[in-house]
Amino acid sequence: MNSPLEFYFDFSSPYGYLASEKIDAIAEKHGRKVRWRPILLGVVFKETGAVPLTKAPLKGEYSLHDFARSARYMGVPYQHPENFPIATQHAARAYYGLLDQQHAMARAFAHAAYRAFFVEGRDISSLDVVLDLAAAQGADRNALAEALGGQALKDRLKAECEAAMAKGVFGSPYIIADGEPFFGADRLPQLERWLETGGF
């Protein structure tokens, strides 16, 4: 099969960022495309009762350590953001706004937003920063600002979050390949074997 991988993530998710730096190359190696689907973990956690990793007793401290070590292990630059976690609805809506115009621009924006937050220390919860990042990818800043103020992109993101949960998505990153779910950047090796072997 050559159906695209579905890659669900939140722009504030460290492990989502780590996966984002690897997923396209993994897919390409196996003749696959990737559908990037930003969601809001805040919306998902409201349903599941989960709490952000870094807020969990004992696990929180370990997680901060593990984000950085996992990044080194995977060879991905990482600088834990001073303000974390953040609200990512502007970034996610901007992604869907750009996606409807030009697929490649949306993908480039998503990479830029993740790197801005997890490498450059920029606050991507800010509407201005999101618009700057989109404009740097060639987007029409004013048109995007107007779209982000409208109802359509709000409804779109809400629908994407609901569709994700209906597929079982409970965290970030969550990747689906031919119906098989993989949760976590640490499941990329299993995803690779799955793509290589057609299931195991």
Add this chain to the structure above:
Amino acid sequence: MNSPLEFYFDFSSPYGYLASEKIDAIAEKHGRKVRWRPILLGVVFKETGAVPLTKAPLKGEYSLHDFARSARYMGVPYQHPENFPIATQHAARAYYGLLDQQHAMARAFAHAAYRAFFVEGRDISSLDVVLDLAAAQGADRNALAEALGGQALKDRLKAECEAAMAKGVFGSPYIIADGEPFFGADRLPQLERWLETGGF
């Protein structure tokens, strides 16, 4: 350094079982010993507010799928137990009781208990099953039964759980190598690189 790895686990933890089938070989390859330390996740979760994986909405269903797939990925036999999770205080106390007599017997018992639960479908929450497993490793069944009825092993397990939490242990498996913590069977590759390189 050649200090032993500390391996914390609950006898009812699927990922703990998967790690138990690999940890000794990994350690041996790098000239290390392993200190096996069973704990009770129930005691830990009372402190941290965490819930068993399989009880978490959406994540629960995924976890059942992931236990089996991760076992196949790691080449470890796995049959999800009908009754799960279970209370493991008898198994954990028996381990410490045997440990004080003979280190190798305790290790063999731990392997046997994990395999009994996760391969053979035996109910290791049962005192009788625990005693049978210990006796099969050469333990004195009656002496162990008496020790399991006494206060000393109860206090010992309680102290081990408290000592583990004091070191930051919040789940199973949790491995500490020269002060560096690794949580999850999926962190064994990072542990291996750590042992190979002395840190990264």
